[in-house]
Amino acid sequence: MKAYCGHIIYTPTSLAFEILPKGYVVVNDRGIIQGVYASDKYPYGNEIEVVDLGNQLLIPAMNDLHVHAPQFANMGIAMDVPLLLWLNKYTFPEEAKFADIEYARTIYTQFVDELVKQGTMRAAVFATIHTPATLLLADLFHQKGIGAHIGLVAMDRNSPDNLCNSVDEAIEGTNELLAHTKNYPLVNAIITPRFVPSCSPQMLRALSKQAKDRHLSIQSHLCETTNEINWVMELEPEALSYADVYHRYGLLTHDTLMAHCVYPSDIDMGLLQQTGTTIVHCPTSNCNLASGIAPIRRLLEAGIPVTLGSDVAAGHDLSMFQVMQSAIQMSKLNSAIHKRQVSALSLSEVFYMATKLGGSFFGKVGSFEVGYEFDALVIDNDSPMHDSIYNSDTLYTRLERFVYHGNVYQIKKRYCQGKEILIK
Amino acid sequence: MKAYCGHIIYTPTSLAFEILPKGYVVVNDRGIIQGVYASDKYPYGNEIEVVDLGNQLLIPAMNDLHVHAPQFANMGIAMDVPLLLWLNKYTFPEEAKFADIEYARTIYTQFVDELVKQGTMRAAVFATIHTPATLLLADLFHQKGIGAHIGLVAMDRNSPDNLCNSVDEAIEGTNELLAHTKNYPLVNAIITPRFVPSCSPQMLRALSKQAKDRHLSIQSHLCETTNEINWVMELEPEALSYADVYHRYGLLTHDTLMAHCVYPSDIDMGLLQQTGTTIVHCPTSNCNLASGIAPIRRLLEAGIPVTLGSDVAAGHDLSMFQVMQSAIQMSKLNSAIHKRQVSALSLSEVFYMATKLGGSFFGKVGSFEVGYEFDALVIDNDSPMHDSIYNSDTLYTRLERFVYHGNVYQIKKRYCQGKEILIK
Incomplete structure (x- = not known):
């Protein structure tokens, strides 16, 4: 004691x-x-x-509930380029480099060091499709002594060839990660479909089954931009909404983290409520990518849990204190836009999001x-x-x-x- | 050489x-x-x-074109409280303390040190109504070797008694400051009506004359919030717009800095254009006080010069790099809100605002x-x-x-x- x-x-x-x-x-x-x-x-x-x-x-x-570890080298750069160019010139080529385990070691070591430096002790992390690099990332978290849910990313359509995995590869990769982290008390695997446009129905179905069978949390992206929502509705015309695609495959649960939710429809809101899904608000990212202002007060009033994420490298900094600051500022702009009919977030609200609520994904933490x-x-x-x-x-x-x-x-x-x- | x-x-x-x-x-x-x-x-x-x-x-x-030196001790605090409480509980009581020259020495010394630390070499500064403390601030800039336009603040109505000066006191204070800084090559006085609600017509008239007679720059606040604009129009019912109040007294000139301009009317825009007035965009402040998003692209397209200010303590940090970042982010949110019909600010645009354009108020600088x-x-x-x-x-x-x-x-x-x- x-x-x-x-x-x-x-x-x-x-x-x-x-x-x-x-x-x-x-x-x-x-x-x-x-x-x-x-x-x-x-x-x-x-x-x-x-x-x-x-x-x-x-x-x-601090707890960071949405961050892309392989984008760490791109943190704070390419902020002026349009989204498609950002993805194709910066994000995807960078992620592809993680086929090289030595490159992965360099960047992931720096990433974990910087997380610690910024005061973040637990994180829900997107890795890449590459199993060896993802196991290495788990090792680095374990060696450092901090906690993580680490996601081997699943993506099998509408993505560069060198960043696609098959359903079998995705499932097997996560199985390997589970075996590898069995004796890592603070590190675990999390089921990680990148987002609907990059995952086939077969992929979503298999991931959902794996999450259930292995009792795993799930993380993905939801309603980040209007273009993305339109694309999802074209790809999945039978779905009632973006969230409904995930819901049909059983991917919205009490243990699901959905990043962004800038433009939820009423149907999305109902499904989030009903399933107990948690939204990860990423305000710096939503600014930097010009996504828009997420309706956080509306989500909270509907009883939907909201936590915070840095979303590096769309977010420009790993500091969760900066993310808190940005969350308050965006809520104030939202309040101004709605002529004070929507109240801004208080410091205690955003602090709670980054500590006790975010921590709840890692046990009794925060x-x-x-x-x-x-x-x-x-x-x-x-x-x-x-x-x-x-x-x-x-x-x-x-x-x-x-x-x-x-x-x-x-x-x-x-x-x-x-x-x-x-x-x- | x-x-x-x-x-x-x-x-x-x-x-x-x-x-x-x-x-x-x-x-x-x-x-x-x-x-x-x-x-x-x-x-x-x-x-x-x-x-x-x-x-x-x-x-x-860096050049910071709008900052309140006496609010330095309040930097980064009281961000959750409503504007009126912020002014009455934090801002005004803090400014009143500058009647005490020793308190002023403590805070102003820290302020100038922090400006330098953050890389700002020139600033347009609001001091307070207190002449001795304002002369001291000029001494501190001079001793440090960096540049400033320092404003003895004029306010003679709608303000706490201990923060009002008379027209004579305001004019005489600036005359003293001019005499005091005569041999300070980088430090000068700037005419500083706080804003229309706190300045009587007599005050505005006298300040305008002093600016003309002594060839001085002018700084004030314009169109920061809708409530403030409504108040100005009640106080000055004959004016056609907020900017028109300043214009009627000859206070809009090529050497005038107006902070904010979040809600300019078409009449305001026309007067700014016609007079060559420069707007000081203070994005962090506009976030923190929930003022709203200033229409910077619209101002630029109308040919109105726009520079940047930290507006500490409504802004939470003296770093002009953070201000640049915030200016870009707010312009991106504005772009999202207007469905991409308004383009965001680029890094070179905001860098130019904080260097060459801001610097132009101090000679060939930036x-x-x-x-x-x-x-x-x-x-x-x-x-x-x-x-x-x-x-x-x-x-x-x-x-x-x-x-x-x-x-x-x-x-x-x-x-x-x-x-x-x-x-x-």
């Missing part, structure tokens, strides 16, 4: 922050939280070690409550102006300041399941 | 970057550029010193052309992936990557008018 004493900030619900100035989080040797205490309620004496974090903030670590795994960040952004004054107001202010213009150098420690994860 | 040899990138026009791999900029002892040469066209030999910047980028320094002052940044963001390959494509990519997720630690040197400016 060990106690961490610092300015504790977390979101048990999306409505408000719980803030404990110089509070204590007690963690057992398996990395599970045993108790959380306000400063004057700490029940232990000298019998357990106390790690005193001084005047630093202690917050849950909050400081009894029974949760201790995934945490220690933040040092004290400023001379706030010297020695700490109460809920000033600590909230420090967190907000960090979200809006903090940097990785202010993240002093990172923990995943109770273990400190070091950066390079 | 001295020559700087590095990967030179700048925007002589908004249409495209000029990129010179391992090119040369030759600067005389007064900090003025004497020549710019491609690698194989350099005409000098050993007779002048060459500063070899290796594989680093050399770009023009470009690497003969006769321009050498305001420059040296950027080291080489990555192992791009090792030793440099051509226009890879250098463009490096610049783009820096704009989207560079950081201040990658800015290795900063120059203003030929002199290196050190950070703390």
